[in-house]
Amino acid sequence: MKVFLSGSIRGGRQNLPIYQQMVQIIENEGHDVASLHVADPHVEENEAGMSESEIFERDMHLLDGCDCMVAEVSLASTGVGYEVCSALNLGIPVQCVYREGSTVSAMLLGNTNHLILLDAYREEKDLEALIRSFLDFVSGEDQVE
Numbered sequence: 001m002k003v004f005l006s007g008s009i010r011g012g013r014q015n016l017p018i019y020q021q022m023v024q025i026i027e028n029e030g031h032d033v034a035s036l037h038v039a040d041p042h043v044e045e046n047e048a049g050m051s052e053s054e055i056f057e058r059d060m061h062l063l064d065g066c067d068c069m070v071a072e073v074s075l076a077s078t079g080v081g082y083e084v085c086s087a088l089n090l091g092i093p094v095q096c097v098y099r100e101g102s103t104v105s106a107m108l109l110g111n112t113n114h115l116i117l118l119d120a121y122r123e124e125k126d127l128e129a130l131i132r133s134f135l136d137f138v139s140g141e142d143q144v145e
């Protein structure tokens with residue numbers, strides 16, 4: 001599957017190691033991350049030559065080609081919120097993961113859309129099982145034969 005990883009950029013980069021770990025988890029499961037730039041420590045320098053609309057169009061185009069989204073929502077990021085909402089509007093299933101105790105928006109926590117799954121993790125090591133379970137569910141691998 002093609003997976004869109006969504007994570008904060010201008011909302012703060014302090015969780016970059018978590019985004020990098022998420023890429024590893026998704027790739028180890030045999031899937032492709034369409035938005036590798038989110039986990040790139042040099043994303044802002046790399047994209048300095050792109051206009052704001054080029055960044056927006058590139059991401060929306062990438063999202064449109066994805067089977068699902070995994071979003072890290074521990075930090076408040078306008079772009080992540082926009083991407084989650086865009087995925088839901090496109091009918092793309094979204095897993096939102098966040099560290100326990102984070103201040104997560106009610107627009108996510110209170111969202112009853114059947115395509116959104118919210119999963120809190122206590123430690124980074126808990127992420128792998130959560131993400132793997134979501135990817136298996138979306139790809140249909142956990143369905144009874």
Ligand SMILES: O=c1[nH]c(=O)n([C@H]2C[C@H](O)[C@@H](COP(=O)(O)O)O2)cc1CO
Pocket residue numbers: 005006007008009010011012037038043044047055059077078079080083
């Ligand atoms: O330079 C960028 N490149 C880019 O791909 N994005 C997308 C991907 C991220 O999942 C999300 C981050 O949004 P924000 O920058 O508002 O935290 O938006 C966001 C920016 C900057 O807003």
